[in-house]
Amino acid sequence: MTGSSRTGRGHAPRGGRGAGAASAAVAVLALVAVTAGCKAEPAGSAPPASSSPTDDAKPGAKGSDPATPSASAKPSTPPKPAPKATPTRTPESTPSADPQAEVMMASGAQGKRVRELQARLRQIGHFDRSPTGYYGSVTVAAVQSFQGKRGLSRTGRTDTLTWQKLLGMTHTPTAAELTPPTTRPAAKPDKRCLTGRVICISKNSRSLSWMIDGKVVSSMDVRFGSQYTPTREGTFSVYWKSRHHVSTIYHTAMPYAMFFSGGQAVHYSSDFAARGYNGASHGCVNVRDEGKIASLFDQVRNGDKVVVYQ
Template sequence: MRTPGMWRTVAAATAMAALAAVSGCTIQTVDPSASGSPGGASSPAGRSPADAKPPEPAGKKPAERSPARKKPAERPAPTVLWSRGDRSRDVRELQARLRQVQWLFEGPTGTYDASTVTAVKGFQGKRGLPRTGKTDSVTWQRLLRMTREPGRWELYASGGQPAAKPDPRCMTGRVLCVSKTSRTLRWMIDGRTVSTMDVRFGSRSTPTREGVFNVYFKSRHHVSTLYDSPMPYAMFFSGGQAVHYSSDFAATGYYGASHGCVNVRDEGKIASLFAQVRNGDKVVVHW
């Protein structure tokens, strides 16, 4: 025997079945232990399934960070060997080598002057080096590879060689003591050196005579009758050979030669010497 409550239950079930048939859906039993994700899969605590990170595609590795690039270490500046105002034998060699490559046309003087700065700048710029005008280690090595060891008279092409020790014959009286070894003239009085100056001599075909002589004639504005060339401040000591000023010596240095005379390159010094020397004073030309 069915009670009214049983009929109500049967009627409710029948109504729900009919509703499901109309909508096409089925009733799923939900596992109370699931967190609401389909198929009972659980999501991380506090995050919804939409927030979950999608899986990486098969065969693809996670992106790797490239290491930070290090800045290349700066090279130290080359050491400066010589610069304007320096004076030394090394500067003289630098100038002689610059003359060999035709960047310098004066000297060598041994003094790092404005002409040397200009020559070094030109040499550096031609070879892609910083145009500082200072000779650093890089510039010097490049110049060494392009030149040869300068000879003695290349180093003293315009004079500056220290005067040689006086010949014993120069130690008494008033003497023009001329050394072919150092290419210098000492004006000496009783063994004391009053002044020194650079000189040059004749070529092989017209050599300057050696020995002991005396000044026999002075001519302030002399002109050679044989070569038609000026011989200012001439002090003759052996035939047509004299000590005199030479503008060619002043301009070209030891790259030239006289016709046998003793040429002086410093006009101021020989002007002073000319005023002091007397006829009869001794002249000693020696090695």
């Protein structure tokens, strides 16, 4: 700025001193404007206390008093209070599996241990079907149900804590509990099945029990006719047995057929064995275990009672 004023005076014409002074004043104002306009201010900072671009108004600087600012200076922005500390969440506040528990079985597992798990869960009402030995979605839901009622984390996985709790509430499964004769528990026999020799058939449990004098000799899974060709209910008797029977109406094989009501019979069904409950019969009682129906066929006599009930 000083150099600019000297240059202005050196080139000023005689008698034009006032013009030179005016030029110098303009140069000074321009320099101040440029200097003040190019300085980047931090966001939210207070404006300077004076027009001088070199005055930072630092606390304790000569000519400044932060406690008693001059009338022309705006008070500096008070420091923001320190943020309150956010309490950290302790591990106990978030439900999770116990870090000491080791997973023994989970979805996708299979084998004897899974079958035992299912049998034990069934003993206390958490598994409503026969053990399969496969840890699928039904088993996951059963384990979650057990864990939830015992105050354990509902992971659906069988860890050491879940297993120990289950062992303490159940007994060692018997062979019949591990491999029961029917997929679902056989129904409580109808009172008509409690005397004599009876093929006792429950539609609700989809099971057949061969009973003699109130005792179950064998049980097996069965399926029935569709809504258009329903299996008749009531008390009947076996009137005809045909080991290698073929239907004269539908031209399909009906091995080990035991007729009890018109054309309706108890017999083996290869379709039931292959498709399960995805299909239905034309009114007959289908059995899917060929070995069991063959054994039953050999034991049943003409005249033995057949009871079909809900």
